[in-house]
Amino acid sequence: MIRRRVVVSGEVQGVFFRDTCRRTAEASGVAGWVRNLPDGTVEAVFEGEPERVRQLVDWAHTGPPSATVDAVSVREEEPEGLTGFEIRPTAGRF
Template sequence: MTARLLRIAGRVQGVGYRDWLVREARRHGISGWVRNRADGTVEALLAGEEDGLNAVLTACRRGPPLAQVTRIEEQFAEPPAEPGFTRRPSL
């Protein structure tokens, strides 16, 4: 299992990005979480098999219809302790 911590910037809050990412992650069997940050970015921990993870990472660059992703910072991370993909409270 591979895991990545993402910081997604652009018009990503108030456009349904988190709910969209929950659906995308679950559809591809990805574990982790997503949350808004006070600085206007979205942060997500994604963990899973390489194929599913790559599919979700590619989708994150596009985002849902109303989003405009301008930058994604990505780093390796430890997989989450619990299975499933959840929406966490904003930071």
Template sequence: MPVVARHLMIHGRVQGVWYRAWTVDTAHRLGLVGWVRNRADGSVEAVVEGEEAAVGQFQALAHDGPIAAKVARIDATDIAATPFTTFEKRPTV
């Protein structure tokens, strides 16, 4: 299966609701690699990479996120794959 990578900007009530922890758990469960971090503007940014079906499933699940989140929209852009080895939580920028 081909590997795809997608950059996601997740907007709404997504900070202070365990969204990053949910993202890490969900990415691990789906066999994805990449990273997630909070942004100073209140959004969450992520890069997810893996099999196309798993990336699509992750993106669909990200519209709900953890129970306390209220996702308004996700801006998604396909990007070149990078050789990540795990999925990690990064510091806020």
């Protein structure tokens, strides 16, 4: 089990990035979450088997067809044992 946190920049909000990410993760058996950040980026956490998490990280470099990904930062983290995959509210909004 591994965990990766990714932050994706470019034209990634308003293009179904989060929903496509959720569906892709669920189909791959990867747990975690995804959310928009106030600066226009998208943040996601992927937990699961190494090869499946790597596939999701690779997917984040392209995203859905309507997205334009300029950059992806990836950080290794300790797994928390997440189950399921969710779309979280935008960070910093109440």
